[in-house]
Amino acid sequence: MNKDDFLNDDFIRDLIRKTPLDSPSDDFLEKIMGNIQMDPRIAPVKQPFFLWVKSAWPFALAGFILIVFLFTSDLPFTNILPGKDYFTKSFLPYFESLFAGIKNLFVQSKYTNIGLIVIFSGGLLVMLDHLLHRKTHLQHPTVIQ
Amino acid sequence: MKYQEDSYYIERVLNGDVSSYAALVTKHKNLVFSIVLKILNNREDAEEVAQDVFLKAYQSLKKFEQKSKFSTWIYRIAYNSAISRTRKKKFEFVGLNTQIIDNYSTDEVSSNIHQLEDHDQRQMLEKAMAGLSDDENLLITLFYKSDNSIEDISSITGLSISNVKVRLFRIRKKLYDEMNLLMKKNDSVK
Numbered sequence: 011m012n013k014d015d016f017l018n019d020d021f022i023r024d025l026i027r028k029t030p031l032d033s034p035s036d037d038f039l040e041k042i043m044g045n046i047q048m049d050p051r052i053a054p055v056k057q058p059f060f061l062w063v064k065s066a067w068p069f070a071l072a073g074f075i076l077i078v079f080l081f082t083s084d085l086p087f088t089n090i091l092p093g094k095d096y097f098t099k100s101f102l103p104y105f106e107s108l109f110a111g112i113k114n115l116f117v118q119s120k121y122t123n124i125g126l127i128v129i130f131s132g133g134l135l136v137m138l139d140h141l142l143h144r145k146t147h148l149q150h151p152t153v154i155q
Numbered sequence: 156m157k158y159q160e161d162s163y164y165i166e167r168v169l170n171g172d173v174s175s176y177a178a179l180v181t182k183h184k185n186l187v188f189s190i191v192l193k194i195l196n197n198r199e200d201a202e203e204v205a206q207d208v209f210l211k212a213y214q215s216l217k218k219f220e221q222k223s224k225f226s227t228w229i230y231r232i233a234y235n236s237a238i239s240r241t242r243k244k245k246f247e248f249v250g251l252n253t254q255i256i257d258n259y260s261t262d263e264v265s266s267n268i269h270q271l272e273d274h275d276q277r278q279m280l281e282k283a284m285a286g287l288s289d290d291e292n293l294l295i296t297l298f299y300k301s302d303n304s305i306e307d308i309s310s311i312t313g314l315s316i317s318n319v320k321v322r323l324f325r326i327r328k329k330l331y332d333e334m335n336l337l338m339k340k341n342d343s344v345k
Contacts, residue, residue, distance in 0.1 A: 021265040022327060025280050026299040028273065031185040032192050034202050039180050042209045046173060 068137040158182055161225035168216060180209050183226060186301050187233045193293045194237035204240050208233045227307045230297070234311050264335050283333035291326045298323055 158178060167175035187208055192201040212219075212229050219228060268276055284292060297303045297311065305323075309316045 019261075019327060021261075021269075022330065023299045025268070025276060026295060028277050029280060029284075031296070031300060032189045033185050034188040034205055038184055038188075038202065038206070039177060042180055042206055043174075043177055045206070045210055046176065046213055 068140050071133075071137065162221065165216060165219070165221070165225060168213075176213055179212075179225070183229055184209070186226075186296070187229060189296055190230055190233045190293060191237040193289050193296065194234070195240060196289065200240065201237075204236050205233065208236050211236070223310065224307070226301075227303065227310055230303070230307075231311045261331050264331050264338065267338050268334060279334055279337055280330075282337055283330050286333050287326065287329065291322070291329070294319070294322055295326055295330075 158181075161179060161182070164175045164178045168179075184205065188201060188205045191204045191208070192198065195201045195204065208229065212232055219225065268279060271279065284295070287295065293312075294308065297308050298305075303311070305316055305319050308314070308319050312319070314322070
């Protein structure tokens with residue numbers, strides 16, 4: 011026998027798997043769930059705030075981009091958005107100097123444009139991957155025998 | 156029954172869906188109970204400790220950083236809880252007393268056993284495993300029954316990786332020795 015044969019011994023593995031594991035009593039699950047839900051000494055599990063932020067950030071970012079786009083676009087239907095006048099006439103001027111600086115950045119160098127497009131595209135891909143990963147997770151469950 | 160990955164249920168529980176914890180319990184209760192039973196050798200005590208394991212895991216779930224698998228984490232809790240219950244510092248992994256019988260090949264043994272009916276194969280294995288000690292049974296269960304890696308088993312039991320490998324090698328050899336002897340006895344009876 012070689013010392014690593016045990017790693018790949020499918021015969022022993024299959025044979026051992028034919029014998030079932032020991033099982034607890036039939037009401038094992040009920041007892042545990044009952045203790046969790048009824049015992050005040052066991053504090054309910056609360057999601058740490060950072061986990062909530064971690065899972066919600068793609069949606070928050072997408073919503074923010076959409077709002078900025080709608081409020082700054084010239085599309086005709088956006089005129090009915092409440093607060094748009096205030097946003098464009100009173101709020102945006104405060105950012106004019108900042109936008110002017112950013113605009114110069116775009117105008118002066120084509121490489122900046124390319125870099126920003128790459129960063130923006132990468133961000134969108136990360137967000138899409140995150141959303142698809144969550145969906146795939148739900149569609150391909152693990153089979154437990 | 157189909158289950159999601161453990162991380163899916165953990166996230167749901169952390170989001171406030173307590174009922175999702177039932178899926179984690181159902182997925183892992185048999186092996187948790189088996190680990191505890193092999194150490195305590197008493198069903199009532201094992202049931203009580205196994206329940207405590209899942210309650211402890213629930214209370215500590217927000218601290219679980221997911222650097223290891225959830226299964227490795229909870230089996231480690233089960234192992235340590237059972238050890239604490241016996242008040243022993245460490246589960247006694249005793250030295251193996253193997254007879255050196257090398258005048259057979261494992262292929263020959265497995266081929267002979269394959270010819271038996273499923274029921275007879277199980278009986279043969281149960282007789283062979285009855286000759287193993289509790290710690291040997293525990294390692295066999297963790298490695299062959301539930302696909303834990305050597306590293307996982309090392310993490311669960313506190314044994315070094317090389318120690319786990321050596322023990323599994325010797326336990327496998329012992330099983331083949333036992334099965335070979337049982338097959339020869341069967342043949343001589345016929």
